[in-house]
Amino acid sequence: MSTYIRVLLIALLASFFRFLMHSCSWNLLLLLRVFLLQTVQQEILQSDIQSKADKSPVTVADYVHVGSQVLVSLALNMEVTSGSFSMVAEEDSEDLRKDSAEEILEHITDLVNETLAEDGSYNITLSKEGILSAIDTGKSEGGPSGRHWVLDPIDGTKGFLRGGQYAIALALLDEGKVVLGVLGCPNLPLASISNLNGSSSGDQMGALFSATVGCGAEVESLEGSPPQKISVCTIDNPVNASFFESYEGAHTMHDLTGSIAEKLGVQAPPVRIDSQAKYGALARGDGAIYLRFPHKGYKEKIWDHAAGAIVVTEAGGVVTDASGNDLDFSKGRFLDVDTGIIATNKQLMPSLLKSVQEAIKEKSQAPSPL
Numbered sequence: 257m258s259t260y261i262r263v264l265l266i267a268l269l270a271s272f273f274r275f276l277m278h279s280c281s282w283n284l285l286l287l288l289r290v291f292l293l294q295t296v297q298q299e300i301l302q303s304d305i306q307s308k309a310d311k312s313p314v315t316v317a318d319y320v321h322v323g324s325q326v327l328v329s330l331a332l333n334m335e336v337t338s339g340s341f342s343m344v345a346e347e348d349s350e351d352l353r354k355d356s357a358e359e360i361l362e363h364i365t366d367l368v369n370e371t372l373a374e375d376g377s378y379n380i381t382l383s384k385e386g387i388l389s390a391i392d393t394g395k396s397e398g399g400p401s402g403r404h405w406v407l408d409p410i411d412g413t414k415g416f417l418r419g420g421q422y423a424i425a426l427a428l429l430d431e432g433k434v435v436l437g438v439l440g441c442p443n444l445p446l447a448s449i450s451n452l453n454g455s456s457s458g459d460q461m462g463a464l465f466s467a468t469v470g471c472g473a474e475v476e477s478l479e480g481s482p483p484q485k486i487s488v489c490t491i492d493n494p495v496n497a498s499f500f501e502s503y504e505g506a507h508t509m510h511d512l513t514g515s516i517a518e519k520l521g522v523q524a525p526p527v528r529i530d531s532q533a534k535y536g537a538l539a540r541g542d543g544a545i546y547l548r549f550p551h552k553g554y555k556e557k558i559w560d561h562a563a564g565a566i567v568v569t570e571a572g573g574v575v576t577d578a579s580g581n582d583l584d585f586s587k588g589r590f591l592d593v594d595t596g597i598i599a600t601n602k603q604l605m606p607s608l609l610k611s612v613q614e615a616i617k618e619k620s621q622a623p624s625p626l
């Protein structure tokens with residue numbers, strides 16, 4: 257298994273960061289390249305599970321999450337900052353610091369070092385402590401002041417393990433606002449989501465979305481085709497609209513989203529895919545609406561939305577909570593949202609909001625199941 261993970265990490269690192277001068281206020285456009293071949297993912301998935309020393313299962317997703325976060329942390333350290341930087345990311349090193357994880361940590365350290373050696377971009381070898389502290393650069397609390405990188409090293413873990421959609425999502429917060437976002441979606445067709453089912457062998461897979469505040473949003477291939485400007489669809493009649501939502505029923509209330517769509521007059525069935533690939537697909541007009549209504553008590557994390565939200569807003573869309581409030585990324589690691597997150601174009605937003613509020617009210621008044 258380790259060979260395949262190494263190949264995947266090499267591909268990730270080799271194609272991850274490109275910095276181009278840009279005329280934006282940031283004077284920087286970060287292009288994230290994720291060249292994770294589907295075949296590699298498939299082979300990794302087939303080799304699946306190893307055992308940790310304490311016999312709890314460790315999945316390939318564990319290796320890829322940690323490997324991705326270490327490599328991004330390293331690249332940010334070497335390329336972007338002169339030393340210290342703040343990163344809010346999903347993984348921390350707590351489990352890997354346990355005695356029982358010694359063997360796993362050794363394995364991850366070897367994988368990362370082999371990856372670095374083979375890639376050759378950085379002449380560096382990390383110790384086990386170096387790996388742990390690279391992971392822990394992601395422990396920042398973020399907040400309203402300063403700059404913070406926001407990383408989801410593998411978003412849509414369930415999709416990744418199913419061989420479906422997943423994304424590597426990186427954003428930059430400046431004084432509490434998202435100013436840059438990049439989404440690498442290796443399993444998303446470059447042209448359109450309509451090619452997802454029944455795609456022919458000629459369809460190019462993999463899409464890299466990027467957006468810089470005030471400069472619009474773009475898509476390009478993972479291999480670096482010329483970036484194309486993208487914009488959300490111009491549909492203004494919900495009858496012609498389709499909507500994206502999580503594949504996992506545990507992540508969003510499919511009954512509520514069904515009721516919203518019905519009230520709005522949407523006729524197409526939901527398009528259910530994992531990860532922030534949904535935001536990318538929405539931003540280029542593959543569908544008209546994004547709905548996400550987690551079950552009661554779930555707190556949204558900023559790394560699940562920061563990159564996707566700026567890609568959509570820079571493509572001309574609107575992303576809000578269920579009351580129509582903008583998402584506020586300045587509150588730390590969590591988002592303080594009312595009930596759910598919705599996104600669409602400017603034309604459809606007023607009627608979408610109305611349907612959302614009606615459906616929520618109706619659900620709250622319905623007798624609870626025994």
Ligand SMILES: Nc1ncnc2c1ncn2[C@@H]1O[C@H](COP(=O)(O)O)[C@@H](OP(=O)(O)O)[C@H]1O
Binds near residue numbers: 412501503504551
């Ligand atoms: N019970 C829950 N409700 C809502 N979201 C959840 C959830 N459990 C996990 N998630 C989040 O949903 C994300 C995936 O979203 P989607 O459903 O759009 O694919 C996960 O990201 P990770 O896969 O990075 O952990 C995770 O952060």
Ligand SMILES: [Mg+2]
Binds near residue numbers: 412
């Ligand atoms: Mg995530």
